Amino acid sequence: MGRRGRLARKRKTKRRPLWRRALRLVTRGILLAAVLAVAWIALYGVVAPPTTPYMISEGRRVGVTQDWRPMEEISVHLARAVVAAEDANFCLHWGFDMDAIRAAIAAGAARGGSTISQQTVKNAFLWQGRSWPRKALEALMTPVMETLWSKRRVLEVYLNIVEFGEGVFGAEAAAQHYFGIPAADLNPQQAARLAAVLPNPQDRSASNPSQSVLMRARSIAEGAATIGADGRDACFAR
Template structure:
């Protein structure tokens, strides 16, 4: 007796794949639209903030334009997280090669990649998230300026449990505003970014000293030029 269940199974599988492709294409369009919108509109909230709210009350957060963030804070974050930020198109290939050659487990994510993850995706590691992050990164680089990327990153990055964005970070850790952060405070804030849930500003002295030096170096050698015009910086901190 012929088995007619196999054609039915094949039909359901084909329909399932069609549905998945349809969903994937719609997701891609939604993400592309959001990337374009957020080139001009500030992201109101992120998945990470919503997830964190379940475990910690969120500190008061306000959006701070890049011009109202101390220049030394901008440089400190770049020095700590992505010293070649102005030189790459979203992926720092020299850092990636170093990590591969050393066999290290440390990441080589750029600020653009971290912005893609923080704004549009989630924190848990998976191949799906990494694939989406890899696809979003060059689109962000194409549609946003470097100044916009850094501004968004500084306003959504986590600086402690429930502390998102540079406004909340400056107030929570130092009782000040982003434009009044000193070089030492900026370096200590940048030092906690890799492990914001476990690292405190008073535990990051050695790393913060290295960040202070790195921030000065990228100013001298021009690696801050894409987000800090030199004429403006000479009159700022």
């Protein structure tokens, strides 16, 4: 083919429309973000999260205390109490408790339906608040985390990054702050009081509890004993 023929062919070849090229770039960006998100979740399945977006925010505001502890160094009483308080069917669901979600919808804003798995995703990877973008990302990332992590790992990460008081994050910092003891030494009553400050730790105290916190702690202690007796702690305590 001569030069004139090649030029004619180039003129006939149409460039892709701008919108199609833009769509291709957006698609590649979304796929790259998804791959990075999965890699991030997989990494935290074996490595302790060094910090979280919320800890960074609170660190700038009031300072943060946190000491990571493996599950073996956290009292099983606290694990049971937190599960009883926040997500009694933690060992039974795949990241979403549909019964709790339906109950939350029926109750309107009076109660929440988030599982410990969802809260772990929110606390470890996302930002606080009730925006739809965050909820959408949470819904996408929770099944991925449940697939890649064991239930015991989910609870271990949660217990190490959840806020128990203003600037107090994780079981070890909370046990030291409120009771002056390691997280491994928490008894059932102390564990229930710590669980009772959730999900409003900045307005509640485990060491100087209000009457409502004491009543909630008693209820949590009973719930913790129940899930220990009926086997609903099997995924993390056995």
